[in-house]
Amino acid sequence: MLTINNLSKRFGKVVAVNGMSLRVGRGETIVLMGPSGCGKSTTIRMINRLIEPDAGRIIFAGHDIISLGDEALRHTRKRIGFVFQQFNLIGRLTALENVMLGLVMGGMVKEAAYEKALSAMEKVGLVKFRDQKPSELSGGQQQRVGIARALAFEPELMLWDEPTASLDPMLVREVLVVMEELAKYRASTMLVVTHELPFALHVADRIVLMDKGQVVEEGIPAKVFVKPASDIGQRYKELIEYQMNTSALTLAGQRIA
Amino acid sequence: MKFIKRLLRDSFERDIVILMIVSIFVGSMLASSVSLTANAYFSKTLANIVGDYGEFDLIISVREEMKDDAVIQIQKIIDDAFPGAKLKEGPTLTGKTSFFVALPDQYKTKKIYEDLGKTFGSIPGGAGIGFMTEPRITVRGVPDGAKNMLMDNIAQMEGVRFAFRDGGSIGVLLTSLDKATAVNSAVQHLLKQYQVIEISFPVGSEPSNPIRLGETIADDMRQELKLNFAQNVSIDGKNDDMTYAVSTMMELRRFLGAYASEVTVTPAQGIVLHKGDQAIFQGAASDVPSAGQAVVQGNVVVEITEIGADGKGRGVITHGDAGQLMASAGYRLEKNLIGEPIGTVSYRNPRRELGNALNETSKLVAQIPGFAQDARNISNIGLGVLDNYNSGMAAIEKTLGDVQSAGNIIQTSTAGLADIDTSSLQSQIDSSSRAMGGLIGTLEVLKLVQADTGGPLESLSLTQRNLNNLKSTLAALDSAAANARKARLAIDQVVASANSTMGTLRAFDSNGARSSLTDTNNRLDELSKINVPLVTTQLGYMAAAAPNLKDEDISHTVQILDKFIAGQVIPGERIQILTTSNINTNAVAPIIFRQVGHENVALYSTALGVIEPNARGELYRVLGEVKAILAGLTAIVVTAVFLVFDHTAVMSVMRRRRKVGVVKKTGYLAALKRFVTGLAVAEKKYGMAVGAIMLTAMFIFAGGGIPYLPWIGVPVLGAFIGLVIAGACEKISPVAAEEVVAGEALGMSFDEIMREIVIPASRPGLFQKLNIRKMKFR
Ligand SMILES: Nc1ncnc2c1ncn2[C@@H]1O[C@H](COP(=O)(O)OP(=O)(O)OP(=O)(O)O)[C@@H](O)[C@H]1O
Numbered sequence A: 001m002l003t004i005n006n007l008s009k010r011f012g013k014v015v016a017v018n019g020m021s022l023r024v025g026r027g028e029t030i031v032l033m034g035p036s037g038c039g040k041s042t043t044i045r046m047i048n049r050l051i052e053p054d055a056g057r058i059i060f061a062g063h064d065i066i067s068l069g070d071e072a073l074r075h076t077r078k079r080i081g082f083v084f085q086q087f088n089l090i091g092r093l094t095a096l097e098n099v100m101l102g103l104v105m106g107g108m109v110k111e112a113a114y115e116k117a118l119s120a121m122e123k124v125g126l127v128k129f130r131d132q133k134p135s136e137l138s139g140g141q142q143q144r145v146g147i148a149r150a151l152a153f154e155p156e157l158m159l160w161d162e163p164t165a166s167l168d169p170m171l172v173r174e175v176l177v178v179m180e181e182l183a184k185y186r187a188s189t190m191l192v193v194t195h196e197l198p199f200a201l202h203v204a205d206r207i208v209l210m211d212k213g214q215v216v217e218e219g220i221p222a223k224v225f226v227k228p229a230s231d232i233g234q235r236y237k238e239l240i241e242y243q244m245n246t247s248a249l250t251l252a253g254q255r256i257a
Numbered sequence B: 001m002k003f004i005k006r007l008l009r010d011s012f013e014r015d016i017v018i019l020m021i022v023s024i025f026v027g028s029m030l031a032s033s034v035s036l037t038a039n040a041y042f043s044k045t046l047a048n049i050v051g052d053y054g055e056f057d058l059i060i061s062v063r064e065e066m067k068d069d070a071v072i073q074i075q076k077i078i079d080d081a082f083p084g085a086k087l088k089e090g091p092t093l094t095g096k097t098s099f100f101v102a103l104p105d106q107y108k109t110k111k112i113y114e115d116l117g118k119t120f121g122s123i124p125g126g127a128g129i130g131f132m133t134e135p136r137i138t139v140r141g142v143p144d145g146a147k148n149m150l151m152d153n154i155a156q157m158e159g160v161r162f163a164f165r166d167g168g169s170i171g172v173l174l175t176s177l178d179k180a181t182a183v184n185s186a187v188q189h190l191l192k193q194y195q196v197i198e199i200s201f202p203v204g205s206e207p208s209n210p211i212r213l214g215e216t217i218a219d220d221m222r223q224e225l226k227l228n229f230a231q232n233v234s235i236d237g238k239n240d241d242m243t244y245a246v247s248t249m250m251e252l253r254r255f256l257g258a259y260a261s262e263v264t265v266t267p268a269q270g271i272v273l274h275k276g277d278q279a280i281f282q283g284a285a286s287d288v289p290s291a292g293q294a295v296v297q298g299n300v301v302v303e304i305t306e307i308g309a310d311g312k313g314r315g316v317i318t319h320g321d322a323g324q325l326m327a328s329a330g331y332r333l334e335k336n337l338i339g340e341p342i343g344t345v346s347y348r349n350p351r352r353e354l355g356n357a358l359n360e361t362s363k364l365v366a367q368i369p370g371f372a373q374d375a376r377n378i379s380n381i382g383l384g385v386l387d388n389y390n391s392g393m394a395a396i397e398k399t400l401g402d403v404q405s406a407g408n409i410i411q412t413s414t415a416g417l418a419d420i421d422t423s424s425l426q427s428q429i430d431s432s433s434r435a436m437g438g439l440i441g442t443l444e445v446l447k448l449v450q451a452d453t454g455g456p457l458e459s460l461s462l463t464q465r466n467l468n469n470l471k472s473t474l475a476a477l478d479s480a481a482a483n484a485r486k487a488r489l490a491i492d493q494v495v496a497s498a499n500s501t502m503g504t505l506r507a508f509d510s511n512g513a514r515s516s517l518t519d520t521n522n523r524l525d526e527l528s529k530i531n532v533p534l535v536t537t538q539l540g541y542m543a544a545a546a547p548n549l550k551d552e553d554i555s556h557t558v559q560i561l562d563k564f565i566a567g568q569v570i571p572g573e574r575i576q577i578l579t580t581s582n583i584n585t586n587a588v589a590p591i592i593f594r595q596v597g598h599e600n601v602a603l604y605s606t607a608l609g610v611i612e613p614n615a616r617g618e619l620y621r622v623l624g625e626v627k628a629i630l631a632g633l634t635a636i637v638v639t640a641v642f643l644v645f646d647h648t649a650v651m652s653v654m655r656r657r658r659k660v661g662v663v664k665k666t667g668y669l670a671a672l673k674r675f676v677t678g679l680a681v682a683e684k685k686y687g688m689a690v691g692a693i694m695l696t697a698m699f700i701f702a703g704g705g706i707p708y709l710p711w712i713g714v715p716v717l718g719a720f721i722g723l724v725i726a727g728a729c730e731k732i733s734p735v736a737a738e739e740v741v742a743g744e745a746l747g748m749s750f751d752e753i754m755r756e757i758v759i760p761a762s763r764p765g766l767f768q769k770l771n772i773r774k775m776k777f778r
């Protein structure tokens, strides 16, 4: 589905990503974690070339992303949903229009796009807010619109760049619920950058830990967080134990550590 | 290439091009209307008073009370001479009504303009005609005679349609207003190359013939000062022939006047004479005039022309001739009837004096061969003596005696010759000859005036030629006498000093004396060749003919001449000489004083002409400038506004795209490099190009113009405005980067992102309005 090979990116002297490699299978949900500045966002943005890689290969559904021309790239981007930390909604458009935008631009007639957008809004439970402008919605609602916008394409791959990081803790849940639902039906492959440990533990098929632009460890959550092989993994394990001691950490009624 | 391809498609680049075209159109309209509004406001105020600039060509002022008749007449003239011309009544000021006439273009010619005075001459109550055609400049103060030269030169200039006489000035019509400055300075330059030297005569010392005097002075200036150009411009050169005819007549009149008898009437007791009084004398009539009777054949009539301080009247004979004045008693003549006794008459007849002089001359001429022979003999003796003188110093003593006696002989025998005052004889002959020339002229004119006064013109001319021969022969005689005197003096000297010193004797230039004497002989030979009988006959004839010219003929002719001359305007108080400006009046003064004959004249140099400030033209030129400035300023403001409202968003996007991935370097060298390369970054290049194109186009379309801003400065200024705005683009129109990224992530193209995301979110301007057509989500 997605193969990343030896991907690198530097910004001037800063090496953001340094020979990163990763394989993602169809329908998999991968959670990408790592300390701040380790290159997660850069990596995930290079997959649909919002950032141009310096070196390496990205094969998506059999296509070499990096060698794609303008037209083909735009076409490929429509197959990859992207959810932003800052929601990145178009302020002048209503919630529904935000969702429709990509579809209409992709050449779909407005009526069909409307239907599609409406069903995407339904999935995130926002139909009745469809005519609201982003500024009239709460952060959680805005992010759900962002998710609906990505979903509307019925993308084969969804990229999430810390979708809950800008949210009020009280609003995080409604977004996570939507994400969990999506992962459950495995409609699309998901590559999620998040610091939500419960989500990682509970929903991820695989955890990938990054540091200094490289993958340092990967594996099923139980392995990575229980018997970590890397320093970073060890630090996540300690973080989980700390959280467990301060408040019983359960997810979906089950104690995990 | 790629850009052009994109332009042909429905691309965002094409949106920008369309936007710029619309911006330029809107901006030009705005700039034009602002400037036109201001211009219209000001020119309306002006036009109310004097009509639109260049709208009318003529202004005809007529007396207010005649204006109804005048307008009919003007309309008639226009219909006849200038079909298609427009007539409009203008304001009435101080009792005069103005009519404005606009002439169709084909009637704007030099000839028509110069004849306009005549063309409209018949208008009742006509008070004057003036020119209003614009653009035009006027050169004032040009002397009449220099006008043609100046007009010819000006007509050659670039931007001049034609030059014409406008009363005392020269009007110059231009092809267009923007040529005014160039033509102005070209005319200025031309005027500077010349000066007019004015010779002013105080009242009473006016020259009798200013035309001839002016010509002579100009000729002398050319010859003596080696000037390329000196011309009498006191009178209009176009009337050359007439002027010279008048000049000749004046000369003739002067000559005739000089030979008219001068009659003096001494008033009788109790009689007061007045100018214009007529007196009658018996003359050749058989009877003494008696009161109540009419003038009869033979009477002499005198008209008093001048009253002297002593009360005596001086006058001319209008009937008869001075030769007939026998009895001196005169009577008043009133309405052709004889009245009371008026006084006595005396006269001087210059013609008789001339006759006498001629008689004297002929007598002298008869003696010339005798003188010549005497002189010849004597000089031969002298030569012989000189031959002996040379034989040797030993013979000196003896020779001395001979010389002495020879000297004595010379002395005695040349005395007669030396006493002849040949110079007075020569001047006599000279003046006789000149007088004869005058007479010939007079007779010629008389022949014109009165066919029967033919006279023996031909023989007079012949006589004059002979007289001239005689004059040159007399000159020979003169030098013969002089040489004789010289020889004699030499001998006297020799003799006087011989006894005291031999040195003086040796110093005696015998060869010099000999050659003097030989010379004398040669001249005497010539003198003896005079055809004495012929000359004397001719002189005698002349002497007899001169007095035959009658006083009445003279005064009659003078009257005819006066009548003619009086009709001609010849300024006498001032002579104007046009010359190049490189000569000083001081250098010319000696020539002028010599020709005028006295120094009682004022000399000054004046300009050939001055360009009259054309107040209305200036006003309109300034208005035009204001209009252009307003258009220019509006264009600048509009360009800035359009850049700010329409293009900052585009520039911000360019800046964003450029910034992605660029890390700032520090250090002042890097800062310098950033500044230089900074000018070439996308959004600044874009801003400069858009600014330059828009401002330049608007300047062109709206007719903008800013003083001291050269044309190349316009795109530069536009680019500068663009650059400044590009520098602040993100502050003016911040671009929501995350929205752009979202668009990219959604697979939207650059065009789509600009049209759907960036432009709708940017500042509300023309671009946003135009963009609405292109938006899928409105
Ligand atoms: N546009 C950019 N220009 C310059 N440096 C950048 C840019 N984007 C990222 N970086 C740098 O690259 C490195 C990796 O950044 P990145 O955003 O990928 O980290 P991250 O893992 O997403 O961190 P975080 O958890 O804080 O989001 C960082 O040091 C960051 O400062």
Ligand SMILES: [Mg+2]
Pocket (backbone or CB within 6 Å): A040, A041, A042, A162
């Ligand atoms: Mg990040």
